[in-house]
Amino acid sequence: MLTIDAPLNLRAADRLAGFPGFLRANGFGVGGGDAVAVLQTAQRVGMLDSAILRWSLQALLCGRGDEWQRFDELFDAWFLPANRWQRPQRRDGDDRTLRGEWSEGPAGREEAEDDDALRPRRSASRQEVLSSADFRSLTEREHTLDIEALMRRFARQLKHIRLRREARAHRGSRIDLPTTIRRSIPSGGTPFHVARKENRQVRPRLVLLIDVSRSMALYSFFYLRLARALSAELSDIHSFIFHTRVTAVSQALHDPDPWRAQEQMHLLAQGWGGGTRIGDSLAQFSREHAARIVHSRTAIVVMSDGYDTGDPQRLSDALAQLRRRARRIVWLNPLCNRPDYAPVCQGMQAALPHIDLLAPGADLASIQAVLPQLIDALR
Amino acid sequence: MTLTRAQEVAALQQDLARAGYIAEPGLAAALLLMQDLERPLLLEGDAGVGKTEVAKVLAAVRRTRLIRLQCYEGLDAHAAMYEWNYQRQLLAIKLLEHDERGVAQKEQDIFSERYLLKRPLLEAITCAQPPVLLIDEIDRADEAFEAYLLELLSDFQLSIPELGTVPAVSRPLVVITSNGTRELSDALRRRCLYQYIDYPDYDKELAIVRAKAPGAPAALAAQIVAFVQGVRRMELQKRPGIAETLDWTAALLRLGISTIDKDGAERIMDTLSALIKTRDDRAAFPREIVARLAAAC
Numbered sequence: 001m002l003t004i005d006a007p008l009n010l011r012a013a014d015r016l017a018g019f020p021g022f023l024r025a026n027g028f029g030v031g032g033g034d035a036v037a038v039l040q041t042a043q044r045v046g047m048l049d050s051a052i053l054r055w056s057l058q059a060l061l062c063g064r065g066d067e068w069q070r071f072d073e074l075f076d077a078w079f080l081p082a083n084r085w086q087r088p089q090r091r092d093g094d095d096r097t098l099r100g101e102w103s104e105g106p107a108g109r110e111e112a113e114d115d116d117a118l119r120p121r122r123s124a125s126r127q128e129v130l131s132s133a134d135f136r137s138l139t140e141r142e143h144t145l146d147i148e149a150l151m152r153r154f155a156r157q158l159k160h161i162r163l164r165r166e167a168r169a170h171r172g173s174r175i176d177l178p179t180t181i182r183r184s185i186p187s188g189g190t191p192f193h194v195a196r197k198e199n200r201q202v203r204p205r206l207v208l209l210i211d212v213s214r215s216m217a218l219y220s221f222f223y224l225r226l227a228r229a230l231s232a233e234l235s236d237i238h239s240f241i242f243h244t245r246v247t248a249v250s251q252a253l254h255d256p257d258p259w260r261a262q263e264q265m266h267l268l269a270q271g272w273g274g275g276t277r278i279g280d281s282l283a284q285f286s287r288e289h290a291a292r293i294v295h296s297r298t299a300i301v302v303m304s305d306g307y308d309t310g311d312p313q314r315l316s317d318a319l320a321q322l323r324r325r326a327r328r329i330v331w332l333n334p335l336c337n338r339p340d341y342a343p344v345c346q347g348m349q350a351a352l353p354h355i356d357l358l359a360p361g362a363d364l365a366s367i368q369a370v371l372p373q374l375i376d377a378l379r
Numbered sequence: 380m381t382l383t384r385a386q387e388v389a390a391l392q393q394d395l396a397r398a399g400y401i402a403e404p405g406l407a408a409a410l411l412l413m414q415d416l417e418r419p420l421l422l423e424g425d426a427g428v429g430k431t432e433v434a435k436v437l438a439a440v441r442r443t444r445l446i447r448l449q450c451y452e453g454l455d456a457h458a459a460m461y462e463w464n465y466q467r468q469l470l471a472i473k474l475l476e477h478d479e480r481g482v483a484q485k486e487q488d489i490f491s492e493r494y495l496l497k498r499p500l501l502e503a504i505t506c507a508q509p510p511v512l513l514i515d516e517i518d519r520a521d522e523a524f525e526a527y528l529l530e531l532l533s534d535f536q537l538s539i540p541e542l543g544t545v546p547a548v549s550r551p552l553v554v555i556t557s558n559g560t561r562e563l564s565d566a567l568r569r570r571c572l573y574q575y576i577d578y579p580d581y582d583k584e585l586a587i588v589r590a591k592a593p594g595a596p597a598a599l600a601a602q603i604v605a606f607v608q609g610v611r612r613m614e615l616q617k618r619p620g621i622a623e624t625l626d627w628t629a630a631l632l633r634l635g636i637s638t639i640d641k642d643g644a645e646r647i648m649d650t651l652s653a654l655i656k657t658r659d660d661r662a663a664f665p666r667e668i669v670a671r672l673a674a675a676c
Binding site (some may be wrong): 029030031033037040041044045046048049051052056058059060062063064065067068069177178181184185186188189202235236250276286287290291295320367 | 385388404412420423424485489522541559574575615616659
């Protein structure tokens with residue numbers, strides 16, 4: 001039962017109740033109902049000891065690692081007296097003015113329609129979007145339907161892999177005892193109808209590594225749209241972009257709201273369109289993410305032109321290391337379908353011994369053409 | 380006299396320490412809140428930072444049972460919830476063959492509670508005293524199971540088709556751990572309290588080694604922790620967790636090594652298999668590097 005009497009006075013309760021909204025504006029995944037939980041928590045732990053309140057609210061309101069890391073700063077910003085903080089702090093009932101000033105993470109959905117004049121930071125960030133990289137094409141209508149259709153087909157064929165494997169293994173080799181016994185009761189315990197358990201479903205996990213360096217500028221958005229369409233179809237897929245380092249983008253791509261996906265991509269893409277160090281990026285991937293993500297049924301798909309400014313030996317080592325962990329490595333190279341193309345650049349030379357398939361993929365038509373090969377390689 | 384929250388947190392920290400777990404006050408505060416709000420606690424962090432240990436020690440401190448559900452790929456609701464005792468059922472069917480009763484009645488008899496085997500989830504909600512329910516490595520189970528679990532955690536009742544709905548006798552303290560191999564659903568995250576557990580810093584790890592390996596002299600313990608912290612700063616595929624630190628301590632003690640220094644690098648090399656677990660990482664530790672790390676201790 002929630003009553004806001006002593007020791008929580010009204011002002012404090014008001015401040016507390018506003019905190020989830022503030023976190024939400026800063027990209028936390030908290031909902032409207034959390035205000036009640038915050039007040040309950042504060043009543044339990046008291047307001048006197050700010051450290052205890054901080055820890056309790058941190059446990060309550062955070063949901064993932066990055067929120068956990070950012071919480072302290074936001075807690076200070078909301079609860080500490082204004083003079084400790086340089087930034088202006090106004091609170092006149094309307095949260096939106098505040099959000100605009102404070103917003104550091106990806107902004108909430110409803111803000112898209114808000115008046116720009118209220119939010120200096122957001123309008124500035126929009127200019128940055130235009131000057132650095134135009135993510136609006138990520139969700140452009142044109143071609144989107146075609147891409148989605150092709151990726152649906154691809155996903156269906158991946159599922160088909162599973163079905164064929166099961167068919168070969170005599171679908172359901174283990175006996176389903178509960179069902180068998182239930183069916184045997186009418187026949188006095190003699191199991192005439194043996195029920196079998198469905199075999200466990202195995203499907204390859206996909207890891208996409210997309211090169212977004214300057215030499216790939218023509219193709220990287222196309223690949224990102226592929227990744228976005230594919231993420232909507234498959235559940236077990238992880239996407240990363242790389243140039244001189246590697247960044248996870250699965251969450252941004254997975255966002256159903258196209259506007260928010262763009263905004264998140266923008267935040268992630270610092271260094272977009274710069275130089276390429278494929279070897280370093282892959283080594284970083286294998287160090288930071290591979291242990292978690294890559295298992296013996298994982299297919300890694302690298303989408304890059306292979307123009308590398310780093311050490312080719314490093315690329316070779318990194319790929320060799322990944323090769324030991326993963327089931328397959330496929331390299332999609334957009335330059336590959338030019339008639340005079342040969343993988344002679346240093347990067348491709350270093351990579352070739354370690355990859356299972358080198359396939360062209362400059363546009364939808366060429367991807368469509370290599371789809372059978374791709375499915376074969378992933379099998 | 381009622382205790383203030385800060386005193387409660389400190390008391391719980393002491394209890395945890397007595398049970399052999401060194402906890403930050405933040406974790407202790409979350410464990411208290413978990414009981415107040417009756418919400419599960421979701422623990423995330425790298426392998427080997429002591430996530431599972433939290434549940435074990437919580438059960439010890441609360442003097443209650445620990446019920447553990449280890450998740451794995453392909454875990455289905457049945458294996459986690461209940462199973463029928465088939466052998467006894469088969470026997471019973473044979474015995475009932477010449478019984479005069481109708482099929483419906485026989486069936487009712489065979490699917491009664493006598494033939495029910497409780498699996499962790501059912502077990503946890505039918506305990507008289509609220510137990511600690513540990514759902515370990517939930518990221519290994521699939522999304523369907525996660526959704527199913529979510530339903531259990533909101534209603535605290537299970538339904539068994541042959542028996543009907545089983546309501547919770549008591550509400551277990553639920554601790555969920557995840558290594559982050561798969562992104563968990565937002566719905567699950569929102570239902571849980573959250574705690575991110577990082578590798579321990581020097582002071583915390585030293586306290587852990589002192590508590591868990593009382594046989595190690597103070598000076599050696601300090602050197603061991605300094606060495607391991609140095610190893611963790613290196614770029615490795617698999618950074619050593621707390622369990623590895625303790626294994627290595629045991630290995631050093633067993634070999635009678637009483638101090639870590641440059642000259643003993645050869646003997647330290649022999650024990651590194653307790654600390655370094657992959658071939659590539661092992662290659663990153665030639666003698667010179669070990670000597671340099673040892674010299675810095």
